[in-house]
Amino acid sequence: MNVAVLQFPASNCDQDAVHAIRRLGHSARFVWHKEHSLGDADAVIIPGGFSYGDYLRCGAIARFSPVMQAVRQFADNGGLVLGVCNGFQVLTEAGLLPGALVRNRDLQFHCEHVFLKTLNRDTPFTRRIPSDRPLRIPIAHGEGCYFADPETLERLQKNNQVLWQYCDASGNVTDAANPNGSLLNIAGICNETRNVAGLMPHPERACEAALGSSDGNFIFESMIEALQNKAVARAA
Amino acid sequence: MKARIIVTPKKAVVDPQGKTVQNALEHMGYQGVKAVHVGKYLEIELESTDRETARRQLEEAAHKFLSNPVIEDYKLEIVD
Numbered sequence: 001m002n003v004a005v006l007q008f009p010a011s012n013c014d015q016d017a018v019h020a021i022r023r024l025g026h027s028a029r030f031v032w033h034k035e036h037s038l039g040d041a042d043a044v045i046i047p048g049g050f051s052y053g054d055y056l057r058c059g060a061i062a063r064f065s066p067v068m069q070a071v072r073q074f075a076d077n078g079g080l081v082l083g084v085c086n087g088f089q090v091l092t093e094a095g096l097l098p099g100a101l102v103r104n105r106d107l108q109f110h111c112e113h114v115f116l117k118t119l120n121r122d123t124p125f126t127r128r129i130p131s132d133r134p135l136r137i138p139i140a141h142g143e144g145c146y147f148a149d150p151e152t153l154e155r156l157q158k159n160n161q162v163l164w165q166y167c168d169a170s171g172n173v174t175d176a177a178n179p180n181g182s183l184l185n186i187a188g189i190c191n192e193t194r195n196v197a198g199l200m201p202h203p204e205r206a207c208e209a210a211l212g213s214s215d216g217n218f219i220f221e222s223m224i225e226a227l228q229n230k231a232v233a234r235a236a
Numbered sequence: 237m238k239a240r241i242i243v244t245p246k247k248a249v250v251d252p253q254g255k256t257v258q259n260a261l262e263h264m265g266y267q268g269v270k271a272v273h274v275g276k277y278l279e280i281e282l283e284s285t286d287r288e289t290a291r292r293q294l295e296e297a298a299h300k301f302l303s304n305p306v307i308e309d310y311k312l313e314i315v316d
Contacts, residue, residue, distance in 0.1 A: 056301075060304070092306075093304065102302055103253060105250060105252050106250050107256060145250070147249055147250075147307055
C-alpha cells in the first residue's frame with residue numbers, strides 16, 4: 001500500500017501517521033498542501049494538528065487548499081481517505097463527510113485514552129477490528145463534539161455509517177464515557193460509499209506497545225487488507 | 237465600503253461557551269440574563285463601491301466559507 005499523508009501548515013501528526021504505516025511494512029510519503037496531485041497513492045491520510053492555525057473554524061481553510069481538490073477527486077473515484085482528528089474536521093468542512101465538529105461540551109482540551117465500540121465491521125476501515133473487546137486509542141482535541149441535524153443522524157444510523165462510538169472499558173456506550181458531548185457518542189463515521197472515514201481518536205498514536213496500545217493498527221491493517229483484496233479482484 | 241458579518245451558533249447546537257459566559261455573568265451579580273450566544277464578528281474592507289455585486293459575492297463567501305451552515309447562521313451588512 002502506498003499512502004499519501006497530507007501536510008498543512010501546523011499539521012502535527014503527519015510524522016506519526018507515516019511512521020505507523022511504514023512500521024506495518026508499507027510505504028507512506030508526505031504530500032504538501034500546495035500540491036495538485038496525489039501521485040500514485042492507493043490511500044490518503046489527512047492527519048491531526050491545527051491546519052492553518054484552526055483560524056476561522058477547524059479545517060475551514062485547509063478544505064480549500066489545492067491538495068484537497070485532488071483528494072475530492074480521489075474520493076469521488078472510490079479512493080480510500082481516512083481523516084484523523086483535524087483531518088476529520090477537514091473532511092466535514094469539505095462536505096466529504098456529513099455533520100460538524102464543535103467545541104467540547106466542557107470547553108476542556110481532552111488528551112487521554114478512550115475506548116471505542118466498533119459498530120460496523122463491513123468497511124475498508126474496520127474489517128480487521130476484533131469483535132470481542134473495544135479499541136483503546138487516545139484522543140487529543142478541544143473541538144471534537146460531533147454534531148449533525150436529526151435527519152442526518154438518522155441517515156447515518158440507518159446506513160450503518162457510524163463506525164465508532166465512545167464507550168467504557170466493557171464496551172457500554174454511556175454518557176460518562178463520552179469525553180466531548182458528541183451526539184450518540186459518535187467518535188467516527190464514514191460516507192455512504194464506505195471509502196471516506198473520519199474519527200477524532202488517533203490510531204497512529206496507538207500503533208505499538210511502547211505507546212501504551214497498538215489497537216490503532218487494526219484500522220490501518222483493515223485499509224491494507226481492503227486494498228489488497230481490491231488489487232486481487234482487479235488482477236483476476 | 238465595508239461589510240460586517242456576524243456569525244452565531246445555530247440554536248440547535250450546544251453552545252458551552254455562551255453558557256459559561258452566562259454563568260459568569262450570573263456569578264458577578266448581573267441578573268435576568270436569559271441566554272448568551274458567543275459568535276464571531278468579521279469586518280471586511282472593500283475596494284468596490286458597487287453594493288449589489290459586493291453583497292452577492294459576500295453572501296456566497298459567507299455561505300461557502302466564512303460560516304458553516306451545518307452549525308452556524310450569519311448576518312451580512314454592507315456599510316459605507
